[in-house]
Amino acid sequence: MKLLNLHLVEEKLLELNIKIFTPAEFKVIFGVSKRAVQGFLNYNTKKGAFVHLRKGLYGLKRSPPNEFVLANRAYSPSYLSLDSALAYYNLIPETVYSITSVTTRPTREFKMNNLAYKYRKIKKEAFTGYEPKKIGGQIIYIAVPEKAVADFLYFVSLGKQTFNDRLKIEEINKTKLFQYLKLFKQKRLITFANRFLKNDR
Known part of the structure; x- marks a missing residue:
């Protein structure tokens, strides 16, 4: 042995x-x-x-895993999005105290290493718009900026996410944003997004 x-x-x-x-x-x-x-x-x-x-x-224990790497591994398939991705791209000014992801599996929330990990379910057709990035020599999967905003607006429109009026979208490609929003196949989401963009100007 x-x-x-x-x-x-x-x-x-x-x-x-x-x-x-x-x-x-x-x-x-x-x-x-x-x-x-x-x-x-x-x-x-x-x-x-x-x-x-x-x-x-x-x-x-000697070399703790990166929180984003852990988020991807702990509940898959998933990719980082919503507040975590928005903060990563400096699209919101706030410090984020939990790690947020989207998944095609049931919505879940649990703690690891005293940090909350939250996973929100979206339909398979909308489970795209993420890319690999290297952090500490390891690969993570995170939403591109436009998809992070699309995911955020989707959950806000459902009343499951608090709207953040300090969301900065000046550098967001609006064409790409609406391409991702259309994947959710909800007219009210498109209407909501149009109203949000109009008020932001």
Whole structure:
């Protein structure tokens, strides 16, 4: 039976730039049995070497994962959008205290590392308009500015998101914005967006 050494495990994970992993991924990386993996992770999580982020997902305590990377991994398929993406692009001035994403799965909210992660459901036809970006050597998926605004306006129109009158859209491509808004197939959303843009001028 292959024995796992905590120091060597940590070094290997850091070498591979893996800060979030599932037991199945851990098993493949280190070539040990499922039972050995579970025992090793349970023991060393209690000792403080790993963080049990949520069911089936662990993180390296020594080198915590980026919040955006964690958001993508914790509940997929999803991409960062709404307040988190708007703040990332400096389209809203406020500091954001939770990580917001959209998904095609049921709406969810949970805490990891004492930070709230919120996921809002949208229809599959509108699940687009995001792109990969590299953060800390890892890839995240985040809405492009126009899609972040479209997602935001969609949930505001449903009464599920508070309108932010300090949203800056001067640099937003309006043609692209309406292309994304039309994916939701709601006339009232287009009407709402037109009214918002008119009042913003």
